[in-house]
Amino acid sequence: MKVLLCDVGSTYTKLTAVDIKASKIIGIAKSYTTIEEDVTIGYNKALKLLEEKIAGNYGIFNIKFSKKLCASSAAGGLKIVSSGLVPDLTAKASRLAAASAGGKIIKTYSYELTESDARAIEASKPDIILLSGGIDGGNKDVLLHNATLVSKISGNFHTIIAGNKSAKDDISNIFEALNKESPIDDMESHRFDRQFKSPKNKIAKNIVFTENVMPEFGVLNIEPVKEVIRNIFIKNIIAAKGLNNIQKIMDMEIIPTPLAVLEAFEILGQSIGELMAYDLGGATTDVYSIADGNPKGEDCFMNGLPEPYSKRTVEGDLGMRYSMEALLEQINVPNFIKEYSLDEADYYEWVNICKEYKGNLPIARFEKYHPIDEAIAAEAVKISTNRHVGVKKKVMTLAGEAFLQEGKDLTGVKYLIGSGGAIVNSKNPKKILQNAIYTPADLELLKPLKPKILLDKQNCICAMGLLSRIDSKLAVKLMKENFKEV
Amino acid sequence: MKQVTLVMGVVGADVHAVGNKILNFVFTEAGFKVVNLGVMVTQKEFVEAAIEAAADAIIVSSLYGHGEIDCKGLRDKCDEAGLKNIKLYAGGNLVIGKVSFEEVEARYKEMGFDRVYPPGTDPKTAIEHIKQDFGM
Numbered sequence: 111m112k113v114l115l116c117d118v119g120s121t122y123t124k125l126t127a128v129d130i131k132a133s134k135i136i137g138i139a140k141s142y143t144t145i146e147e148d149v150t151i152g153y154n155k156a157l158k159l160l161e162e163k164i165a166g167n168y169g170i171f172n173i174k175f176s177k178k179l180c181a182s183s184a185a186g187g188l189k190i191v192s193s194g195l196v197p198d199l200t201a202k203a204s205r206l207a208a209a210s211a212g213g214k215i216i217k218t219y220s221y222e223l224t225e226s227d228a229r230a231i232e233a234s235k236p237d238i239i240l241l242s243g244g245i246d247g248g249n250k251d252v253l254l255h256n257a258t259l260v261s262k263i264s265g266n267f268h269t270i271i272a273g274n275k276s277a278k279d280d281i282s283n284i285f286e287a288l289n290k291e292s293p294i295d296d297m298e299s300h301r302f303d304r305q306f307k308s309p310k311n312k313i314a315k316n317i318v319f320t321e322n323v324m325p326e327f328g329v330l331n332i333e334p335v336k337e338v339i340r341n342i343f344i345k346n347i348i349a350a351k352g353l354n355n356i357q358k359i360m361d362m363e364i365i366p367t368p369l370a371v372l373e374a375f376e377i378l379g380q381s382i383g384e385l386m387a388y389d390l391g392g393a394t395t396d397v398y399s400i401a402d403g404n405p406k407g408e409d410c411f412m413n414g415l416p417e418p419y420s421k422r423t424v425e426g427d428l429g430m431r432y433s434m435e436a437l438l439e440q441i442n443v444p445n446f447i448k449e450y451s452l453d454e455a456d457y458y459e460w461v462n463i464c465k466e467y468k469g470n471l472p473i474a475r476f477e478k479y480h481p482i483d484e485a486i487a488a489e490a491v492k493i494s495t496n497r498h499v500g501v502k503k504k505v506m507t508l509a510g511e512a513f514l515q516e517g518k519d520l521t522g523v524k525y526l527i528g529s530g531g532a533i534v535n536s537k538n539p540k541k542i543l544q545n546a547i548y549t550p551a552d553l554e555l556l557k558p559l560k561p562k563i564l565l566d567k568q569n570c571i572c573a574m575g576l577l578s579r580i581d582s583k584l585a586v587k588l589m590k591e592n593f594k595e596v
Numbered sequence: 597m598k599q600v601t602l603v604m605g606v607v608g609a610d611v612h613a614v615g616n617k618i619l620n621f622v623f624t625e626a627g628f629k630v631v632n633l634g635v636m637v638t639q640k641e642f643v644e645a646a647i648e649a650a651a652d653a654i655i656v657s658s659l660y661g662h663g664e665i666d667c668k669g670l671r672d673k674c675d676e677a678g679l680k681n682i683k684l685y686a687g688g689n690l691v692i693g694k695v696s697f698e699e700v701e702a703r704y705k706e707m708g709f710d711r712v713y714p715p716g717t718d719p720k721t722a723i724e725h726i727k728q729d730f731g732m
Contacts, residue, residue: 199644248651249649249650414641505636507611
């Protein structure tokens with residue numbers, strides 16, 4: 111049995127063929143993504159290349175795949191704006207929920223949205239706006255205020271309400287009042303999934319109510335939101351992103367690429383032990399941790415919101431190309447140049463080249479600047495790690511020294527895994543990823559102490575996430591074989 | 597009638613957990629909605645929990661003597677966070693040294709607390725006060 115795993119990215123459509131019986135990857139091929147025209151053009155080109163490779167290497171002609179699976183991050187990915195009440199509580203919970211559903215988080219808001227926030231959200235053209243705030247029975251004013259503002263935003267997006275359940279009726283009324291004329295089609299078919307037509311904006315207002323991301327204080331409840339996001343993606347976003355044609359070819363519903371990646375790391379973690387992983391892209395840096403992160407030792411007390419075992423964070427201001435300027439704003443340039451022994455003139459030249467080319471940079475042609483690009487990647491790893499891991503502060507009590515921990519303790523993580531072009535294609539992937547490891551200068555940050563560093567050389571992590579839906583044992587086996595220690 | 601929501605915890609670097617558990621139990625039994633933050637609670641946590649829970653009152657316990665330092669500024673933080681009318685209660689060994697309870701009470705009221713309790717107070721007293729304060 112042979113399966114075809116397809117990853118429609120923003121730049122490339124990548125195909126991986128796996129022979130399940132022989133337990134191996136038999137071919138990988140890619141071609142440019144053609145989402146504007148018809149996504150299947152790029153897919154078919156890649157498929158042809160793949161078939162030629164397999165024919166050449168294995169003498170298999172007219173290969174038939176018994177299953178075809180696909181993930182996508184094309185057309186901007188699954189763009190989500192999330193919001194909550196207090197930044198460290200429901201706002202954080204909403205962000206964690208959106209990230210673990212595979213979303214590309216544009217921004218997370220807290221407290222009351224303003225008119226200018228609403229305009230910014232409208233301009234960012236999100237696929238989903240996730241609103242939370244208040245524990246059940248707690249504050250509902252802010253959620254109500256935010257839902258009211260969001261109901262006035264025009265655009266083709268879905269609103270998810272995952273906050274204080276006491277606000278549900280009021281919010282429902284707001285949307286109903288806006289859409290008095292005629293609720294569209296399947297209003298009755300889904301109890302919590304109502305679609306309304308807004309006479310004002312002439313655009314359907316889609317609203318879904320689900321469980322609170324923080325129903326009780328300090329209790330994180332992100333699974334129901336994840337499920338709702340997954341359903342919206344399948345039912346609406348696949349079509350909206352122009353993926354319908356490729357969906358018809360596939361045997362399972364298309365999922366967001368980051369979700370496939372998270373699932374791959376989850377099953378790998380179950381097999382090899384706790385891990386952290388990095389995917390450095392042009393627009394974002396994604397960090398994953400598959401680890402319990404609980405306080406170590408009896409004198410350590412947990413503070414703040416508990417975090418999920420499988421945690422994903424997306425840093426929209428830490429990208430290697432599209433968001434490089436935002437990344438560089440966070441670096442002290444003179445120190446940076448000194449620390450990595452870079453040439454100052456070269457640095458500024460490279461920054462200008464990147465600004466000019468954005469996504470389509472033929473990196474191989476600029477060998478002179480590779481050390482600079484690697485140093486920038488290393489900084490992205492450092493900053494994103496510092497945001498992902500928890501902190502542990504020492505406090506003195508009458509009973510002696512004690513510690514307060516906030517976030518995940520990832521000191522015991524066994525593996526760091528690098529994925530994505532910026533790391534995998536670099537000459538010094540180890541140097542980039544080492545920045546995730548604890549140094550004395552990190553003080554209270556709970557970063558990994560002595561992890562082994564692995565590299566997803568073939569960039570097959572997304573394919574393995576898809577494969578895990580058919581044969582998770584094989585996916586783990588292939589990852590173990592393909593991830594090389596550096 | 598609306599249920600009264602209390603946010604409670606042991607403030608500062610204080611790890612005295614037993615009293616906290618007892619108070620959590622009796623307040624819940626008395627019909628209040630209790631958000632218990634446990635021990636070693638910072639002012640920030642009290643305030644943030646009170647916002648999310650739309651709490652009516654914050655109940656601060658302190659047993660180790662440093663309560664005065666730990667509680668200073670809590671009322672200001674509440675005001676800053678928009679928790680204008682929230683009631684603040686404090687109880688326990690609230691100061692260091694031999695200070696009369698009247699003096700302790702005066703200091704805490706000066707800091708913006710509404711009610712103050714000495715060590716050994718029967719929780720029933722506080723429950724009665726909460727009911728009074730919220731017209732129950």
